[in-house]
Amino acid sequence: MPGHTPKKTLIVYMSIHHGNTEKIAKRMAKVLGADLKKPYEVNSDDLDKYDLIGFGSGTYFRKPHIAIIDFLDKLPDARGKKAFAFMTCGVFVFSGLGALKKAIKAKGFGLAGEYCCRGFDTWGPLKFIGGIAKGRPNERDLEKAEQFALGLKRLN
Ligand SMILES: Cc1cc2nc3c(=O)[nH]c(=O)nc-3n(C[C@H](O)[C@H](O)[C@H](O)COP(=O)(O)O)c2cc1C
Numbered sequence: 001m002p003g004h005t006p007k008k009t010l011i012v013y014m015s016i017h018h019g020n021t022e023k024i025a026k027r028m029a030k031v032l033g034a035d036l037k038k039p040y041e042v043n044s045d046d047l048d049k050y051d052l053i054g055f056g057s058g059t060y061f062r063k064p065h066i067a068i069i070d071f072l073d074k075l076p077d078a079r080g081k082k083a084f085a086f087m088t089c090g091v092f093v094f095s096g097l098g099a100l101k102k103a104i105k106a107k108g109f110g111l112a113g114e115y116c117c118r119g120f121d122t123w124g125p126l127k128f129i130g131g132i133a134k135g136r137p138n139e140r141d142l143e144k145a146e147q148f149a150l151g152l153k154r155l156n
Contacts, residue, residue, distance in 0.1 A: 009035070011028060011054040012055055028086070031150055053078075058119060072104065088118065090132055
């Protein structure tokens with residue numbers, strides 16, 4: 001279509017413990033052809049290039065990383081844009097996904113989907129037992145992340 005510039009997908013993520021969330025982010029980015037950035041690498045002037053933004057984080061004290069929440073808080077109104085949320089966590093019940101979705105919706109984004117899986121966790125006393133969720137995300141988690149991303153691509 002003349003004059004029509006197809007927009008792109010951006011994935012903004014934080015992954016500070018074992019790179020668990022980064023593995024998921026990379027698999028999704030491959031499927032979506034997305035740009036992959038940390039919040040501090042995003043130039044707010046560039047955001048207009050994107051019509052779908054993924055927000056990803058590990059869970060830290062039952063919450064997404066503060067840098068992701070701060071980034072969302074500081075964004076301009078995002079009505080008309082779509083977003084998706086993904087997280088990794090040691091234990092599902094404490095995933096922090098609810099808090100991430102709330103911050104996304106508060107900005108006006110339409111929530112296009114959410115993905116969560118377990119991630120290797122050696123925080124605090126867990127290191128004495130060799131950690132929990134060993135080997136996660138595993139190939140099955142990554143495959144599910146890929147399927148999730150393919151679903152988003154069809155939506156877009
Ligand atoms: C400081 C810290 C706090 C954590 N708190 C939680 C928590 O409250 N609930 C949970 O399920 N996992 C918790 N975890 C485990 C991480 O969410 C999990 O290992 C995640 O996959 C880490 O992702 P990352 O490697 O991308 O940073 C915590 C890990 C760390 C290092």
